[in-house]
Amino acid sequence: MTRSEELFARAQKVIPGGVNSPVRAFKAVGGTPRFVERAEGCRFRDADGRWYIDYVGSWGPMIHGHAFPPVIEAIHKAATRGTSYGAPCEGEVELAERVIRLMPSIEKVRFVSSGTEATMSALRVARGFTGRRKVVKFEGCYHGHADLLLVSAGSGVATLGIPGSPGVPEGTVGDTIVVRYNDVAALEAVAEEHGADLAAVIVEPVVGNMGCVAPNPGYLEALRAITARVGSLLIFDEVMTGFRVARGGAQELYGIKPDLTCLGKIIGGGLPVGAYGGRADVMDCVAPVGPVYQAGTLSGNPLAMAAGCAALDALEADGFYERLEALSARLEAGLRRAAERASGPVTLQRVGSMITAFFGPGPIVDWPSAKACDTARFGRFFNAMLNRGIYLPPAQFEAAFVSIAHTEAEIDATVDAAAEAFATA
Numbered sequence: 001m002t003r004s005e006e007l008f009a010r011a012q013k014v015i016p017g018g019v020n021s022p023v024r025a026f027k028a029v030g031g032t033p034r035f036v037e038r039a040e041g042c043r044f045r046d047a048d049g050r051w052y053i054d055y056v057g058s059w060g061p062m063i064h065g066h067a068f069p070p071v072i073e074a075i076h077k078a079a080t081r082g083t084s085y086g087a088p089c090e091g092e093v094e095l096a097e098r099v100i101r102l103m104p105s106i107e108k109v110r111f112v113s114s115g116t117e118a119t120m121s122a123l124r125v126a127r128g129f130t131g132r133r134k135v136v137k138f139e140g141c142y143h144g145h146a147d148l149l150l151v152s153a154g155s156g157v158a159t160l161g162i163p164g165s166p167g168v169p170e171g172t173v174g175d176t177i178v179v180r181y182n183d184v185a186a187l188e189a190v191a192e193e194h195g196a197d198l199a200a201v202i203v204e205p206v207v208g209n210m211g212c213v214a215p216n217p218g219y220l221e222a223l224r225a226i227t228a229r230v231g232s233l234l235i236f237d238e239v240m241t242g243f244r245v246a247r248g249g250a251q252e253l254y255g256i257k258p259d260l261t262c263l264g265k266i267i268g269g270g271l272p273v274g275a276y277g278g279r280a281d282v283m284d285c286v287a288p289v290g291p292v293y294q295a296g297t298l299s300g301n302p303l304a305m306a307a308g309c310a311a312l313d314a315l316e317a318d319g320f321y322e323r324l325e326a327l328s329a330r331l332e333a334g335l336r337r338a339a340e341r342a343s344g345p346v347t348l349q350r351v352g353s354m355i356t357a358f359f360g361p362g363p364i365v366d367w368p369s370a371k372a373c374d375t376a377r378f379g380r381f382f383n384a385m386l387n388r389g390i391y392l393p394p395a396q397f398e399a400a401f402v403s404i405a406h407t408e409a410e411i412d413a414t415v416d417a418a419a420e421a422f423a424t425a
């Protein structure tokens with residue numbers, strides 16, 4: 001028995017499924033999840049002393065690699081001054097100023113402790129601001145596990161084939177309208193029928209949670225135009241894409257200005273941070289300025305704020321995104337060559353440092369085309385890569401992430417492993 005197997009057996013006795021977030025359990029790919037003992041740069045070591053090249057990066061936050069020294073130092077320094085105050089501190093102002101500088105559509109921002117809280121709160125504010133009830137989300141997009149958004153969701157919900165979730169009352173999702181992604185006509189139809197009741201449209205501007213799916217040319221422009229026309233708010237859920245696909249997120253990459261933006265992952269440098277922000281007139285609905293209530297005991301936590309500031313500061317380094325793009329393009333090109341050895345179709349899709357190998361014919365543009373992929377082939381590929389020391393997201397409907405800590409040597413080793421792994425799938 002390996003140490004990971006031992007720990008997993010113990011974990012399953014005291015934690016549902018042995019994990020604190022479902023996709024970690026490897027249910028979609030089989031085998032035992034690796035218990036991580038330490039992580040450094042683009043690698044982590046499991047409880048059995050084996051090192052892996054990591055393309056999960058804690059599901060997105062680790063754009064600088066693990067144990068990035070400036071972040072660790074910032075946390076250490078902050079910790080010596082106390083770990084939580086429940087009173088305002090300078091770190092909150094520092095991080096807010098950075099976020100607003102990097103994302104000009106955000107005029108005011110509120111920090112929370114997770115992406116889930118960010119999307120949940122943004123929708124509450126959108127409903128409070130507009131006085132409307134209905135919300136549009138897109139099939140296969142994942143916005144965290146808040147009740148009203150847990151319908152036709154991507155990520156682990158998709159992987160486990162859960163249509164929605166027991167425990168989410170029909171009344172809670174009764175005002176959530178699910179529309180196909182990349183389908184302008186479908187949203188037009190909803191706007192026609194429900195426009196006057198529509199508080200917000202929430203979207204992953206580049207989807208990561210059904211695997212990496214880019215918006216069709218003109219699609220985000222259409223979302224912007226339709227929401228403006230019916231007077232509903234456009235919410236970009238950039239919890240994954242923020243500071244990832246470009247320094248200013250997908251909104252910078254595609255030149256679209258949403259009314260509200262949700263952030264998470266990278267913004268906390270690996271500590272639990274989420275944020276929502278946008279137009280000042282909308283954000284001023286939030287208590288204590290306005291009547292929409294939203295609060296958090298640990299919100300604006302000084303350790304998390306310090307980690308976030310250090311992480312964002314490092315993104316400002318000259319050539320950061322150019323280097324990340326070059327590494328990611330090298331990986332894509334290598335995987336494309338390697339995939340020729342696969343037994344069936346493989347569709348590689350990438351936006352910046354987010355990449356997915358779909359085991360099916362492309363292009364993958366929405367949830368029906370993603371869902372049609374062969375998850376059994378993906379599972380064989382995943383395990384073949386794992387056996388060769390390459391750690392990919394353990395499910396087909398997820399994006400892999402390249403970090404700035406990956407080097408050409410590690411990318412090339414990954415491509416070499418993939419040439420063998422694709423041959424098994």
Ligand SMILES: *Cc1c(COP(=O)(O)O)cnc(C)c1O
Binds near residue numbers: 144204
């Ligand atoms: C990860 C993610 C969330 C949820 O964030 P948590 O911190 O896990 O609650 C929300 N939206 C998107 C797009 C995400 O990728």
